[in-house]
Amino acid sequence: MKFGIISKVVRWAAALFFGSTILAVVAYRFLPVYVTPLMVIRCVQQVGEDKSITLHHSWKSLDEISCHLPVAVMASEDQRFLIHHGFDFGAIQKAARNNARVAGRKLGASTISQQTAKNVFLWPGRSWTRKGFEVYFTALIEMLWSKQRIMEVYLNSIEMGDGIYGAEAVAKYHFGKTASELTRSECALVAATLPNPRKFDSSNPSAYMRARRGSIEYQMKFIPSFPREGEDYDPNTTSGGVYHRRR
Numbered sequence: 001m002k003f004g005i006i007s008k009v010v011r012w013a014a015a016l017f018f019g020s021t022i023l024a025v026v027a028y029r030f031l032p033v034y035v036t037p038l039m040v041i042r043c044v045q046q047v048g049e050d051k052s053i054t055l056h057h058s059w060k061s062l063d064e065i066s067c068h069l070p071v072a073v074m075a076s077e078d079q080r081f082l083i084h085h086g087f088d089f090g091a092i093q094k095a096a097r098n099n100a101r102v103a104g105r106k107l108g109a110s111t112i113s114q115q116t117a118k119n120v121f122l123w124p125g126r127s128w129t130r131k132g133f134e135v136y137f138t139a140l141i142e143m144l145w146s147k148q149r150i151m152e153v154y155l156n157s158i159e160m161g162d163g164i165y166g167a168e169a170v171a172k173y174h175f176g177k178t179a180s181e182l183t184r185s186e187c188a189l190v191a192a193t194l195p196n197p198r199k200f201d202s203s204n205p206s207a208y209m210r211a212r213r214g215s216i217e218y219q220m221k222f223i224p225s226f227p228r229e230g231e232d233y234d235p236n237t238t239s240g241g242v243y244h245r246r247r
Contacts, residue, residue, distance in 0.1 A: 021121075025140045028120065029149060032059040036157050037123050039165060046163075054163030056173055062152040062228070065167045066182035069190065070151050070226035075219035076191035078112040081151075082227075086113040086142040087135075114138045116154040148229045159197050160190060174203035188216040 034057070043053050062070075074081050080088050088111050110118075117137035122130060141150055160170035167179035167190075175186055182190070186202075192212040193200040200209055 021137070022140065022144075024121070025137070025144050028153065029145050033120055033153055033157050034059060036119050036165070037121070038119060038159060041123065042159075042163065055165070056163055056169040057156075057165040058168040058172075059156050059166070060168045060179050062148060062155070065152075065155055065179045066171075066187055067225055068184040068187040068220070069155060069167055069179070069182060071220050071223050072184075072187040072191035072216060073112065073151075073155070073194065074223055074226070075188075076216045077115070077194060079219070079223065081112050082147055084111060084113075086138040087111060111138075112154050113142055113150055115158065116150050117141055119157045119159075120153060146229065148227070151226065158194065160193065161201065161203075162198050164197075170202065174201075184220070185213065185217065188220065189213045191216050 039055055039057065043055060046053050078088065114134055117140075118124075118130075118134050121137045122133055145153075156166040156168075159165055160167075161174065164170050164173055167182070170190055171177050171179040171182050171186075174190075175182065189202045189205055189209065192205075192209050193202050200206075202209070205213065
């Protein structure tokens with residue numbers, strides 16, 4: 001009798017979890033993401049450190065963001081974004097080999113899809129539980145969202161500075177302009193901060209940051225402009241991380 005009750009509770013809990021998470025992912029396919037768990041966590045941290053709450057974030061559609069920014073973040077973070085289905089297994093294997101061989105700073109292999117899933121639905125951390133949820137949500141958004149929608153949510157939700165989230169906020173507070181006005185070089189500089197946007201400042205770049213910007217600008221030469229919603233794309237002609245539009 002007791003086992004039957006436990007089994008029933010587990011089934012209902014599972015149904016509630018899958019139902020609510022799928023509903024949330026479907027909703028965010030269409031609705032702007034105005035707040036994320038990380039934004040809330042950072043605000044709590046600011047209060048705990050006796051700082052004033054700083055949160056700059058304005059949602060913009062992909063069409064209102066510089067066409068150079070999607071290319072810059074792909075060049076910096078995930079050059080196979082338009083090809084893979086959420087996970088870059090080649091990068092994962094490379095990172096695993098490197099991390100087993102080299103002590104100290106670990107090489108990451110998170111794709112833009114994984115980072116989007118983490119930013120919107122989860123909390124920061126490296127536990128196996130969180131990684132498991134990340135895999136689940138990444139698979140969901142890859143199934144239910146287009147690549148354009150994933151990129152749009154990513155560029156609006158990613159942390160780009162201390163209290164700064166998304167393309168519009170970083171454009172306003174670091175460059176004094178709108179997200180649509182960001183230049184190719186400025187987009188590369190923003191992308192250069194993404195490994196640690198609270199340490200690296202795109203408004204006052206160090207020599208290291210300027211060098212990293214140059215490297216990203218070079219990689220951007222091999223990636224064509226990001227396809228807008230409804231545009232056709234042929235991944236079968238892609239090799240070496242270079243994308244070609246279907247003619």
